[in-house]
Amino acid sequence: MAAPVRAEDIGQLIHALLQPTALIELGVIAACLAVAWLVVRLVRGPEPRRGSMWFGKGVVDGIFFPVLALLLVLLARWGLQGVVPEAVFRLAVPIFVSLAVIRLTVRVLRASFPDSHLVRVVERSLSWVVWLGVVLWVTGVLPLVLQELDAIQWKIGATQVSVRNILEGLVSAVLVLVGALWLSSLLEARLLSGSIGNVGVRKMAANALRALLLFIGLMFALSAAGIDLTALGVLGGALGVGIGFGLQKLAANYVSGFVILAEQSMRIGDLVRVDNFEGRITDISTRYTVVRAINGRESIIPNEMMITQRVENASLADSRMLLNTVVQVAYGSDVPAVMARMQEAVAAVPRVMADPGPGVLLTNFAADGLELTVGFWIADPENGQGNVRSDVNLAILRLLDEMAVEIPYPQRVLRRASA
Numbered sequence: 363m364a365a366p367v368r369a370e371d372i373g374q375l376i377h378a379l380l381q382p383t384a385l386i387e388l389g390v391i392a393a394c395l396a397v398a399w400l401v402v403r404l405v406r407g408p409e410p411r412r413g414s415m416w417f418g419k420g421v422v423d424g425i426f427f428p429v430l431a432l433l434l435v436l437l438a439r440w441g442l443q444g445v446v447p448e449a450v451f452r453l454a455v456p457i458f459v460s461l462a463v464i465r466l467t468v469r470v471l472r473a474s475f476p477d478s479h480l481v482r483v484v485e486r487s488l489s490w491v492v493w494l495g496v497v498l499w500v501t502g503v504l505p506l507v508l509q510e511l512d513a514i515q516w517k518i519g520a521t522q523v524s525v526r527n528i529l530e531g532l533v534s535a536v537l538v539l540v541g542a543l544w545l546s547s548l549l550e551a552r553l554l555s556g557s558i559g560n561v562g563v564r565k566m567a568a569n570a571l572r573a574l575l576l577f578i579g580l581m582f583a584l585s586a587a588g589i590d591l592t593a594l595g596v597l598g599g600a601l602g603v604g605i606g607f608g609l610q611k612l613a614a615n616y617v618s619g620f621v622i623l624a625e626q627s628m629r630i631g632d633l634v635r636v637d638n639f640e641g642r643i644t645d646i647s648t649r650y651t652v653v654r655a656i657n658g659r660e661s662i663i664p665n666e667m668m669i670t671q672r673v674e675n676a677s678l679a680d681s682r683m684l685l686n687t688v689v690q691v692a693y694g695s696d697v698p699a700v701m702a703r704m705q706e707a708v709a710a711v712p713r714v715m716a717d718p719g720p721g722v723l724l725t726n727f728a729a730d731g732l733e734l735t736v737g738f739w740i741a742d743p744e745n746g747q748g749n750v751r752s753d754v755n756l757a758i759l760r761l762l763d764e765m766a767v768e769i770p771y772p773q774r775v776l777r778r779a780s781a
Contacts, residue, residue: 387450394434432458618665619648635674690731692768731770
């Protein structure tokens, strides 16, 4: 970044910006921006790359554009050094550096926390802080501010700490954590997009790698902030006591999540029923499992519940499912003929499996008629159960109408006492 402008040089800078040579600098910077836009447009292609941190949804809202523009501006400034007095470049370089930092941080946060509502607040706060720093740098006020912040000191144990040390440590910690988040997001996307291995195993590896990188990044961030890592031994002991009492449920959920992913007893895509909620597993995180029902409702179930309670998994060993429907026919009907024709009609329904085929049983002598239970198998329960049961019922109704078999109404015998 260019050297900060001293307070006494502000007048000279303004005078230089009003010279005709400043137009040459503006033209060169505009050309750099145009070249950067064209290169990003050619590399990106006609369609936006969804989820890409380098390009984003548009040409200029990714990381690639400000970084490339900064490199081109630096190269142009080096080429014009000694030819054109430097004025606009002294403002342009820190602006492009700040834009690159903001874009990098924003894209990393959005990729790491896509569903978090706090990301927008962090984005705006970071933008204001960075642009304020640029203004202070360009106007030459930043060294004075840092000098005043360095004068505010207090003693913690044997260490002398100033406000400037804390702010510089926070900046270093943020940069280290952003780098760790970026690396973990890239590796996680690469693992989850792989074609080898089970999805659950790749998810477990991605979660473990993300946690490891964040832990390493946190250690580096604390070290960069000037915090003695040997003091974390006491914090680790307190954390262990906290986990033993108040955080044991949370720790149990995290451990259960890794157990589920390692054992593969439940996988992403399985059809399960837990706590009277039935649906398909759409995500298994380290703390909870997301189950989506056919009607679109989603249930967030703690992983401990998936381990300690009874869970019905319709997809663990065999995805086939047996469904039943019940119908009554009137007494006096030709039951064997009705059962044979009913079995053929159900077998003709598209989603009903031929092997094992459907079966019809006389299950009850009811008060109003003979109760027939129709059982049939389907191989794709994820496509719904109510719709295939409806198709089977419609096929049975058409058959009974064709055979003129009566579905009896409820019957009651009334006895009238004689006067």
